[in-house]
Amino acid sequence: MNVVVIGNGMVGSRFVDDLVARDPEVHVTVLGKEGHLPYNRVLLSSVVAGKTAPESLAMATATSDRVRVLTGVPAIDVDRAARTVTDGAGEVHPYDRLVFATGSQARIPSIQGVATDRGLLPGASVLKDLDDAQGIVAALPKARRAVVLGAGVLGLEVATGLAARGLSVTLVHHADRLMERQLGSAASQIAAGSLERLGVKVITETSVARVLDRRGVLSAVTLTDGSEVLTDMLVMCAGTIPEAALARRAGLPCERGILVGADLASPADPRVFAIGDCAQPPEGGSGLVAQGWDQASRLVSRWSNADAPVGSAAEVAEDGADDELDPTNVVRVKALGLEVVTMGLSGKFDHGERELRAVRMSDPAIGRFVEVVVSHGLLVGATVVGDKQCASELSAMYTRMVPVPSDPAHLIIRPLAGAGRPAPVSAEDMTDDHTVCQCNSVPKGRIIAAIDDGCTSVDEVAKATRASTGCGDCRSLVGDIIRTCGVPEAAEDSKVPALAGK
Numbered sequence: 001m002n003v004v005v006i007g008n009g010m011v012g013s014r015f016v017d018d019l020v021a022r023d024p025e026v027h028v029t030v031l032g033k034e035g036h037l038p039y040n041r042v043l044l045s046s047v048v049a050g051k052t053a054p055e056s057l058a059m060a061t062a063t064s065d066r067v068r069v070l071t072g073v074p075a076i077d078v079d080r081a082a083r084t085v086t087d088g089a090g091e092v093h094p095y096d097r098l099v100f101a102t103g104s105q106a107r108i109p110s111i112q113g114v115a116t117d118r119g120l121l122p123g124a125s126v127l128k129d130l131d132d133a134q135g136i137v138a139a140l141p142k143a144r145r146a147v148v149l150g151a152g153v154l155g156l157e158v159a160t161g162l163a164a165r166g167l168s169v170t171l172v173h174h175a176d177r178l179m180e181r182q183l184g185s186a187a188s189q190i191a192a193g194s195l196e197r198l199g200v201k202v203i204t205e206t207s208v209a210r211v212l213d214r215r216g217v218l219s220a221v222t223l224t225d226g227s228e229v230l231t232d233m234l235v236m237c238a239g240t241i242p243e244a245a246l247a248r249r250a251g252l253p254c255e256r257g258i259l260v261g262a263d264l265a266s267p268a269d270p271r272v273f274a275i276g277d278c279a280q281p282p283e284g285g286s287g288l289v290a291q292g293w294d295q296a297s298r299l300v301s302r303w304s305n306a307d308a309p310v311g312s313a314a315e316v317a318e319d320g321a322d323d324e325l326d327p328t329n330v331v332r333v334k335a336l337g338l339e340v341v342t343m344g345l346s347g348k349f350d351h352g353e354r355e356l357r358a359v360r361m362s363d364p365a366i367g368r369f370v371e372v373v374v375s376h377g378l379l380v381g382a383t384v385v386g387d388k389q390c391a392s393e394l395s396a397m398y399t400r401m402v403p404v405p406s407d408p409a410h411l412i413i414r415p416l417a418g419a420g421r422p423a424p425v426s427a428e429d430m431t432d433d434h435t436v437c438q439c440n441s442v443p444k445g446r447i448i449a450a451i452d453d454g455c456t457s458v459d460e461v462a463k464a465t466r467a468s469t470g471c472g473d474c475r476s477l478v479g480d481i482i483r484t485c486g487v488p489e490a491a492e493d494s495k496v497p498a499l500a501g502k
């Protein structure tokens, strides 16, 4: 079987790696527009912040001679009748099955002067790929000031990262509060206070209307309220749009993304599939890598006639579970000096008919805010600003769906005070089916099995199981699990997750 995969990003490359390992007959051609081999895009904001070296983002790729990878070569045309894909160099690739894994593109807001004949005005950029990150880093030595447009998760990460690099940063946001999809006003105000202490000036309810240049290079921006901000750099973090243009041209049904069914196939063509950020499955696209990796693994399983993994995030959603009970619905800002984590119900939410009990604790003086929402003995939502320990306790309770006290106040008081019975989230207390790595859906039992097979370090476990190779948030937990297995020298190894094959 000949498979063509369009897109060599985090999901496309994972799919190919798994497919070739599972199917000894398959031949795969991968077309990748970027001139790089696959890398961990999730950590690009850490590159901007100076926490992660670009070289360490490389992902393992399939090395089989049944895989042909073309880098720096875009697919430009799909002929579904002839079952061929034409690439930018004019080569025509026949396929039996075609997989779109084209990801998403950064949304460029309409700002006067930002788009020029030769691309974005020098000094203005987005942060979507490695070239963007390296361009921002290369500009740092000559930059003193930066404007970041958009205070979603990425905007906060970029703003704090640039502030940590010593720039004077202005964060401009159109809504009345930061991360308005996740945070309510009180939590947003506390996060904004923390940002100000980190050297980030926050301006809400306005946007960038115009960029001004000096000799063709960005020198200032004009905001929609008429004020002017001098700047050497503008980073636009205004969201993403699924990359569906090629699929649309090929006559495939698309809305925001490429429409696919629960089987990840296009309803218009059973030979064409879409996975990752470009896809719009029945449960909707999350824009998070865990969903794409889950889709990649399910597609390989379906093609191999094996059962799809039970309990995958998508299947939970297909079964009609509430969004707030989706254990992958945890949003974490990977920012230097700013802890913001939300899960399930957060910000402004509709109580509807449900019996929800919510309790919040707000302490602006020290930049701490915690809100928990409990329903029928389960934690169904939480917002934490400025308290790492509490965030980790609550997200463990949320993702494990453990029964919690009916009085939600206990959930705030216990983790903060450290009193009473510790929450059942230590490495030792976890059951084998507890998911340790949310990005890769790796349960504790699989990590224990890898340790039993001889893994003694976090990097070795990552190579064997893929745990910690996404956002890297679970690295210390993996280290704890290794230690509880009596491997004392377990170290967290490199600071940066090494992305590994299976």
Ligand SMILES: Cc1cc2nc3c(=O)[nH]c(=O)nc-3n(C[C@H](O)[C@H](O)[C@H](O)COP(=O)(O)OP(=O)(O)OC[C@H]3O[C@@H](n4cnc5c(N)ncnc54)[C@H](O)[C@@H]3O)c2cc1C
Binding pocket: 006, 007, 008, 009, 010, 011, 012, 013, 031, 032, 033, 034, 041, 042, 043, 044, 045, 073, 074, 075, 076, 101, 102, 103, 104, 127, 128, 129, 154, 243, 246, 275, 276, 277, 278, 287, 288, 289, 290, 292, 334, 471
């Ligand atoms: C800065 C940043 C931080 C992020 N942080 C997180 C996070 O903390 N947690 C999280 O879960 N997710 C995060 N994400 C999102 C995560 O990176 C994506 O969900 C993930 O990369 C999706 O993988 P993908 O393969 O679908 O798309 P991508 O990784 O974007 O790969 C798509 C690839 O397809 C290529 N392509 C497009 N069109 C064509 C064509 N016509 N021909 C050939 N190739 C083509 C693109 O160039 C690209 O290389 C972040 C993203 C960014 C940019």
